[in-house]
Amino acid sequence: MDEREATATGESCLRVDAIAKVTGRARYTDDYVMAGMCYAKYVRSPIAHGYASQIDSTEARALPGVLAVFTWEDVPELPFPTAGHAWTLDPEKRDIADRYLLTRHVRHHGDAVAIVVARDELTAERAAHKVKVEWEALPVITTPEAAMAEGAVAIHEGGNVLKSSEISAGDPQSMIAAAKYQFQNHFQTPVVQHCHMEGVTSFAWMEEDQRITIVSSTQIPHLVRRIVAQALGMSWSAIRVIKPYVGGGFGNKQDVLEEPMAAFLTSRLGGIPVKVSLSREECFMATRTRHAFTIDAQLGIERDGTLKGYCMDVLSNTGAYASHGHSIAAAGGNKISYLYPRSAFGYRATTCYTNLPTAGAMRGYGAPQLIFALESLLDDAATALKLDPLDIRLRNAAQEGDINPVNKKTIYSAGLPECLRKGRELFEWDKRRAECAAQHGNLRRGVGVACFSYGSNTWPVGVEIAGARVLLNQDGFIHVQSGATEIGQGADTVFSQMVAETIGVPVNQVRVISVQDTDVTPFDPGAFGSRQSYVAAPALREAARQLREKIILHAAEMLHQSALNLTLRHGMIAMTERPEMPLISVAEVAMDAFYHPERGAQLTAEASVKTITNPPAFGCTFVDLMVDVALCKITINRILNVHDSGRILNPLLAEGQVHGGMGMGIGWSVFEEMIIDETSGLVRNPNLLDYKMPTMMDLPTLESAFVDSCEPQSAYGHKSLGEPPLISVAAAIRNAVLMATGVGINTLPLTPKRLFTEFRQAGLIEG
């Protein structure tokens, strides 16, 4: 019984939810309603740091339709973490629990001191405005440097430094010093927001058995369950989380955001359904952002471009609360360590609290910031040494058989050299590079390239576990339950393909149950770390393999054949020797299994599998752009990402992932920035009008390509692809601007304002 006869992964098939989504029939959290649902609105801080010295909710409570006002005095004294990490048995490794549902000590602009519940949303909003708060201001800290300064006011009791960590592989300082050339530079990345289409929304009610059910737009239903239980001091399974379709998360919904509050409110209001839905403004100020990193990078390189060693010293700004805290800075160092594994690598990172909105997980999880620094510095070296930036990368890039210097894991599939070669050809790198030589005048053209590496899950930092259950229906359709979540990335489609391939049925005979329900859905931490397709695959494949075996065994009984003589392809049972002559269909087997009076039973299978491998994906971005020096404006002529993500499970969806990531990468590189007043900590542009997220009109044609690759440790040969497409975009753009103008800009985003500052400083323009 070879369970992979029928190929399904590797083919492009339409998203299983494509029609549902374009027809508007797919149901998201806000499409669910409940009788008697009430609405909550926060009373938020207008200052970035201080105390609420007095609060008066009399007027708010008096408003008709208001059910209750809760303040910091009413919430449980149970600090809880919000980061969407699987639990760990090691108390040292657990996320920092620095949150209460409401706080008197406000730590960022928009921090919440009270919440109003009313019969309708407008009344809640109006009542929230009627809550009178007197504020007592504290000094505002907006940078890690200020946070660590002598005498800085403590934002949290334990001080302003969350954690520091260090990696040292192969004695980097000595290697850098011993190299012929040394380069170093200082890099700075901005605070940006995920800007998922669907906002942050959830509602909760108390079940008949005093348990609390929460419907939420989340990436991590099973983790929401645990964290809500922690926040309310309940037993974990007393919380039930349902996850409908999700309109994007990008890491923001890898935090537990408003679910604990929704649960708290219903628990205090006799179990009525209460919804906590944030406005876009609130999403900006009071959910999560991408960490701003300050990076001091240095490298040592030989004349021929051999990278001997590189070091990065990072200050990470996590804002007002820990959320994922230091793990983003720490993880970033691990994720990029596959890129140039033959070089020594040093990495130091410190994460600090400041009075900025809280930073959390965002696509790339620390890697984009570090890759921006590393790949920019490498181009500084290439420029100085007059080496082709592509050649320098080819020389140093990871190859099969290399060993990651940090974790000592062997790299079994390393398609990065192939990505660079394929990109060189597709992008016509050499021709374009020649065309761009010696640019002058106002319009200057440049090309750039940058690489990245990225793991396929969180192992060994986090436990990697996934579960899947498959059921054969009477009509031959197969239902799949998985704790891994569809959040817009196409997980359900790829999972359908995996199961179809392994069982041996057409893809359209497989139906993934997209809604997770933690009461019954197999356990899986959720969608993050680009982990899902890699970690869910062994569970899906094992469950599917078992079901295939059961189908064949039952068919054998029906056909009076040894199961060894039978195979299953394209939904039909056939003799292994005569696969072209189908005997009976899976549906016929199912009907007999269900309804034969004596033999058989319902055919189902379930598997829960832990993963202890974590192969890296690789890739690179090529950019060709024009800089209008006078207008300080960048126009991208062409942009191409080339990826090694192992076997590509669905080229159509993979292309979509890459395009999405590239667009987000361009946003981070050129357009987006939360403008936060350095003195007051106030957020100046918390809306989609003032926050300049690129639209389709602002983006060039996005091109993508993949290299042939197959990861041997992977259930279907694949590796991560969710986050990678974003990672190398910024450095490639920055490097192209360097080539075009000779100016290496080390602070993102490359907005006209930034370019103006840098070009003036470089003497390109006067002012």
Add this chain to the structure above:
Amino acid sequence: MDEREATATGESCLRVDAIAKVTGRARYTDDYVMAGMCYAKYVRSPIAHGYASQIDSTEARALPGVLAVFTWEDVPELPFPTAGHAWTLDPEKRDIADRYLLTRHVRHHGDAVAIVVARDELTAERAAHKVKVEWEALPVITTPEAAMAEGAVAIHEGGNVLKSSEISAGDPQSMIAAAKYQFQNHFQTPVVQHCHMEGVTSFAWMEEDQRITIVSSTQIPHLVRRIVAQALGMSWSAIRVIKPYVGGGFGNKQDVLEEPMAAFLTSRLGGIPVKVSLSREECFMATRTRHAFTIDAQLGIERDGTLKGYCMDVLSNTGAYASHGHSIAAAGGNKISYLYPRSAFGYRATTCYTNLPTAGAMRGYGAPQLIFALESLLDDAATALKLDPLDIRLRNAAQEGDINPVNKKTIYSAGLPECLRKGRELFEWDKRRAECAAQHGNLRRGVGVACFSYGSNTWPVGVEIAGARVLLNQDGFIHVQSGATEIGQGADTVFSQMVAETIGVPVNQVRVISVQDTDVTPFDPGAFGSRQSYVAAPALREAARQLREKIILHAAEMLHQSALNLTLRHGMIAMTERPEMPLISVAEVAMDAFYHPERGAQLTAEASVKTITNPPAFGCTFVDLMVDVALCKITINRILNVHDSGRILNPLLAEGQVHGGMGMGIGWSVFEEMIIDETSGLVRNPNLLDYKMPTMMDLPTLESAFVDSCEPQSAYGHKSLGEPPLISVAAAIRNAVLMATGVGINTLPLTPKRLFTEFRQAGLIEG
């Protein structure tokens, strides 16, 4: 590993949903709402038989808020069955498909020709009244005799006889003839309705993938799925059925009632949610009723009371549509054949269509009618032969080792003699019987007894299959998914006990997921045939056994012990040799299994099991009553049911079941009757004011007792108990009246009106 160390079944524990239900927090179908839900109301026939010759819905459609009007012309030409029987691979055995969603040929008062959908219920109702229909009447048939008469108009194309069947075990006619005494009589039972508290209600919407989801108050979610698919010509798994808490069904919701219509309407209205909810009047006229049986019974008996043989000849009135059709008359014969297995038994039954509301399944499924006849006739014999009715039953009752003469199955547990003996003592039968000798005057007292037998499922007529899945949560709580449905009878509680016992955890650590969802819930046909606790038990036990084993195996890994050395009791792992010294808890095992970085996985187990045994439950009713001859009124002084249902899984719930059944039995015996005009077929009392269902004030104290019994073929020693408590009530009451007055009344119910007729005929009263 003895998985039954911790006893949980056999103990009284509170219903798991008790608090939810008394606090009103348990969610029933009507507690679920959806955005944009619309409502449907039928246009029903005011005549019992005829055609809609013309229909004009112009005015209805013009009413603001009306979305659509559908008539018989708009519905699929797909006849479908409605009976809640598991599918069979044998086409001969399938239920009769005689239904269309709407019909031009109306066959009973209230039959539906059209349906209106509107934005709100009132508008739908008003619009339905505005649909103008012209009617063409056909002759109305209300009795099987008229239905079979020469030249009778055909209610359905195939004629008015659904089916006839015959059982002959041991040459009954010869045995009766050879006996010393022969008795015979004619019995008649009424049409009654289930009158479940929660009405018939369901709603449906079209899912994002064109599938249809239905939320319904049903006993049989998995069967609803199949039948809706049949009615709409869809693939079975394209239908999804969700069953919330159910407020009673008693067999009425073992039919697929309004779910196909709700599904049809949403499919025709672009997927909007549409609700079809019936009023109490509609429940009476247009759902299901209990079959009226006309029974000619005879028996042959020896001087010592040895029953040599008995025969019954039954005409069953199924009304306008087949529904369960002939299977009720046929099944009844099988179910009672365990009672006196050493006697020859002859049984003939014919089921006819008439123009009465459709009869279907109702608690007892044919047995109450037959037991009424048999146990009445036996008392006629006892009276004539001056034998003690209790002795005559003791002499003939089934004993262990007897073989059912019809199906040749051995009876391994037969507690009926013990029931009779225990009842004799508890009821003080001999003393009371002596007190009642020679009654005269206006107030006359009598005692009566009657017995029954009843199977524990539908095997071998139907396939018996059940599935269960169990999941261990991080906090040690165990979730149970089962296709078997809680409909008020306490299934969830007893299932919790079974799982707790088998795993070895406290009952309150087990949580049954009460809501079924056919997309993911293990398959089980549902709640009917008193099958669930018997048929679900092996699946629950097997799944629980597997989970127990997995827990112990993981604990063994944690403790560096052989699993053979470990046991699990009261939620704690201990050494088998030192069970009193617990080592670690199930919750600790769970946490390690989930979160140890490498070993373990989520612990779950699933089993689907077919059952091919069907042991009978037994029992008897004792009644002491007073007859006011002049007022023709019966007052029950005392009533006691004694049951052999094998091991009693939860005495508290078992008592509740028995009380409910006895109350329903008293209703059927003394109070309830749907009054249907014999000429017009019109239902005269389709409401709870005119239909005299007894209230708590009308019922005596209900007493119950159980005998020690353990069925060896059963997973937990138990047998059926859901339907049995009702079955022998009517004959016991009738027999007590016979003793009190000398008048054997053979037509139910024993209302004052009936008693007046009979007493006058017997000369007890003048008139």
